[in-house]
Amino acid sequence: MADNDGSCDVGHYHGAAMHVWPGGVGVHAVTGGNMTKYVRQAGNRMGSNARTGSTGDRHGYRLMAVHAHPDDESSKGAAATAMYAHEGANVLVVSCTGGERGSVLNPRLQGDPEVERDLVGLRRTEMAKAQEALGVDHAWLGFIDSGLPEGDPLPPLPEGCFATMPMQVCVEALVRLIRQHRPHVVTTYDENGGYPHPDHVRTHDVSVAAFRAAGDPEQFPQAGPPWQPLKLYYNQTLSMDRLQALHTAMKEHTGQSPFEEWIEKRAARGDDAFRAVTTRVPVADWFDARDEALRAHATQVDPDGFWFGIPQEIEREVWPWEDFEMAISYVHTTVLPEVEDDVFAGLPEPAQADAMGSDSSRRPSAPLIDDVKER
Secondary structure, eight states, X not given: OBOOOSOOOOOEETTEEEEEETTXXXXXXXXXXXXXXXXXXXXXXXXXXXXXXXXXXXXXXXXXXXXXXXXXXXXXXXXXXXXXXXTTOEEEEEEEEOOTTOOXXXXXXXXXXXXXXOHHHHHHHHHHHHHHHHTOEEEEEEXXXXXXXOSSSOOXXXXXXXXXXXXXXXXXXXHHHHHHHOOSEEEEOOTTOSSOOHHHHHHHHHHHHHHHHTTOTTSSGGGOSOOXXXXXXXXXXXXXXXXXXXXXXXXXXXXXXXXXXXXXXXXXXXXXXXXXOOEEEEOGXXXXXXHHHHHHOTTTOOTTXXXXXXXHHHHHHHOOEEEEEEEEESSOOOOOXXXXXXXXXXXXXXXXXXXXXXXXXXXXXXXXXXXOOOO
16 A cells, blocks of 8 residues: 555646545546556545544444354454444344355364264354354355365365355345345455455455345345445455554564565465455454454364464554455445545435435445455
8 A cells, every 4th residue: 555645636646637525635547458446645644633432332233244154254354243233233244054064173182083973063163152252143044065176277166155156146135134234234254255265256246246236126035125235345365454553563573474475475476456445443352252263163263373463452552453345336335545444434324325325215226445456
């Protein structure tokens, strides 16, 4: 992410036209192939005139966080979901699969007969504990973990797994949940899945398709009355800006960093070259809830490993936010010169937001922002 002086004037940057995001945030449109990619022009820290975050009252608002496996909800956007739930929003975490093909990643539990006897059941118990730690509601979408294929060439995915199920079957299941829960905001993964696990990529595809279909009465009429969520975000918890900032701080404080190899690999791949972190939610007070939820997934997380390698005091000082990327919005967002600090930014009062979601005449006929990219 490039630094700038906060200016929002139309200009040019390395030959790319600069556009203004609704609300006055400058982004650079860089056209490549059939895609228009955006690089947000903002510094790494929020400006002095930034709002401090949430209003403290979210009653009447609803948020849905769609994830691939149990434990993903605790490593991606967890502090924000805990904060919003505490402030009164109705937050529903959706797990698309049960993590059935996951491995035991905690060295302390590897080889434990009780763990190996019923890992599937144990992961459901872990999810219930994480749900309690975050203070959210939870739903299983009901599909089977695809596993992470390994080998050269890669083996075919297991028959009947999430990534091989007919797309319409998966989309209908999520549309049904959206119409039941009626979220104003949905969060999920970007087109790369956050990382290229087949279930993460499928979660993106299903989430975007369901977001678009849920408000259309002609699509899946059997799945309930239409409801159009108003904003769609991608989790960018592991943004390169965040990793680099924490890496630098750890090197300064301790002389070593758990991020070094990861940063080198991602930089070599160019994963984040055009990622636009549009939204930075201040959540430092909710890092404890996030960590408690992550530790609840005891089979999946090494308590001495990567996820807990950064002392919270360093994290609070260097990166007290969780990052998101706005993909679709039916509302103009009230943003700062740099980034939003709230995924509910731009929404009207809950009653009006409900009217927009349920009545197509009360919202724009097409999204005001639609930056979903093709792979």
